Amino acid sequence: MKLDSLLTKATQYGEKTVAVAAAEDEEVLEAVAEAIKLNLASFLLFGDQVKIREIINRNHSAAAESPKLEILHAESPAYAAELAVRAVKEQKANVLMKGNIPTAGILKAVLNKEFGLRTGNVLSHVAVFEVPGFERFTIVTDAAMNIAPDLNQKAQILKNAVEIARSIGIEKPLAAPIAAVEVVNPAMQATLDASALTLMNQRGQIKDCLVDGPLALDNAISFEAAEHKGIKSEVAGQADILLVPTIEVGNTLYKSLVYFAKAKVGAVIAGAKAPIVLTSRADSAESKVYSLALAICSAK
Numbered sequence: 001m002k003l004d005s006l007l008t009k010a011t012q013y014g015e016k017t018v019a020v021a022a023a024e025d026e027e028v029l030e031a032v033a034e035a036i037k038l039n040l041a042s043f044l045l046f047g048d049q050v051k052i053r054e055i056i057n058r059n060h061s062a063a064a065e066s067p068k069l070e071i072l073h074a075e076s077p078a079y080a081a082e083l084a085v086r087a088v089k090e091q092k093a094n095v096l097m098k099g100n101i102p103t104a105g106i107l108k109a110v111l112n113k114e115f116g117l118r119t120g121n122v123l124s125h126v127a128v129f130e131v132p133g134f135e136r137f138t139i140v141t142d143a144a145m146n147i148a149p150d151l152n153q154k155a156q157i158l159k160n161a162v163e164i165a166r167s168i169g170i171e172k173p174l175a176a177p178i179a180a181v182e183v184v185n186p187a188m189q190a191t192l193d194a195s196a197l198t199l200m201n202q203r204g205q206i207k208d209c210l211v212d213g214p215l216a217l218d219n220a221i222s223f224e225a226a227e228h229k230g231i232k233s234e235v236a237g238q239a240d241i242l243l244v245p246t247i248e249v250g251n252t253l254y255k256s257l258v259y260f261a262k263a264k265v266g267a268v269i270a271g272a273k274a275p276i277v278l279t280s281r282a283d284s285a286e287s288k289v290y291s292l293a294l295a296i297c298s299a300k
């Protein structure tokens with residue numbers, strides 16, 4: 001499947017609004033202008049209004065006059081994050097997007113007890129990849145938020161990924177909890193958690209997906225590798241979701257796919273009251289637009 005299909009899908013959800021925190025950022029505004037051109041959403045831009053206006057007038061004259069764009073001044077990036085988060089909480093916007101503010105800064109606003117977007121669930125990062133040579137999407141979680149999740153957190157991270165998969169048309173995703181080996185080794189916590197998640201799925205504690213693990217990365221995505229090991233599994237060789245054991249594994253896999261495999265990616269933080277787009281400077285403008293499309297598809 002192609003990430004371009006999400007651009008079409010995202011336009012079919014009626015008018016959605018994205019609140020951008022600290023929007024005074026060249027790359028973020030490039031993605032906003034492109035999203036407006038594609039008719040993906042309307043935008044509330046919180047931040048330094050002089051800088052925002054200057055960037056838009058200089059680089060995006062078509063978007064400058066668009067009724068889909070509103071600029072709301074905030075004295076500091078932290079205050080812009082608070083205002084953007086509040087706009088989502090008050091349902092003036094359906095999606096939150098990070099601008100020129102550190103990741104930890106916006107996540108702290110999202111987790112704020114008074115005005116944040118907590119639901120009681122674990123929030124987690126879900127990345128959807130279009131990998132050259134692979135027909136299906138590959139979903140990696142969690143590459144960017146939860147550092148070393150325990151079993152309970154992994155179960156919730158998986159549920160978040162299943163929701164995202166279903167929002168883009170994968171009705172019953174196949175999920176592989178990834179470890180270094182495909183057998184249970186009591187010395188490797190990832191294999192113990194993977195087998196518990198598999199049983200939780202069989203007992204109906206994790207729904208709307210098929211979980212089988214532990215699987216090593218090769219058995220999860222390659223039929224040949226799985227066959228070579230004699231693994232009998234409905235997930236092996238065709239996993240839609242790769243649930244990684246730690247942020248280091250996920251982050252390295254994410255960056256390997258982008259830099260070595262030239263994969264395209266869109267990603268969101270799921271599990272909050274609304275999806276959150278956390279782009280970084282290193283992301284391409286295309287990737288930022290895919291992330292916006294993914295967030296719009298998964299917004300309630």
Ligand SMILES: CCCC(=O)SCCNC(=O)CCNC(=O)[C@H](O)C(C)(C)COP(=O)(O)OP(=O)(O)OC[C@H]1O[C@@H](n2cnc3c(N)ncnc32)[C@H](O)[C@@H]1OP(=O)(O)O
Pocket residue numbers: 103104107108111121122123124143144145146147251254280
């Ligand atoms: C893949 C490309 C993009 C990247 O490379 S991004 C770079 C890598 N990512 C990162 O550096 C972020 C890694 N994560 C973190 O730094 C931290 O976990 C994070 C998200 C900032 C939260 O840290 P802190 O603000 O210090 O939070 P804390 O642990 O003190 O907890 C404060 C309250 O928030 C809650 N919380 C933290 N993480 C949560 C989660 N995932 N889901 C739901 N709730 C969560 C936590 O339970 C705590 O609640 P309470 O105050 O005890 O009620």
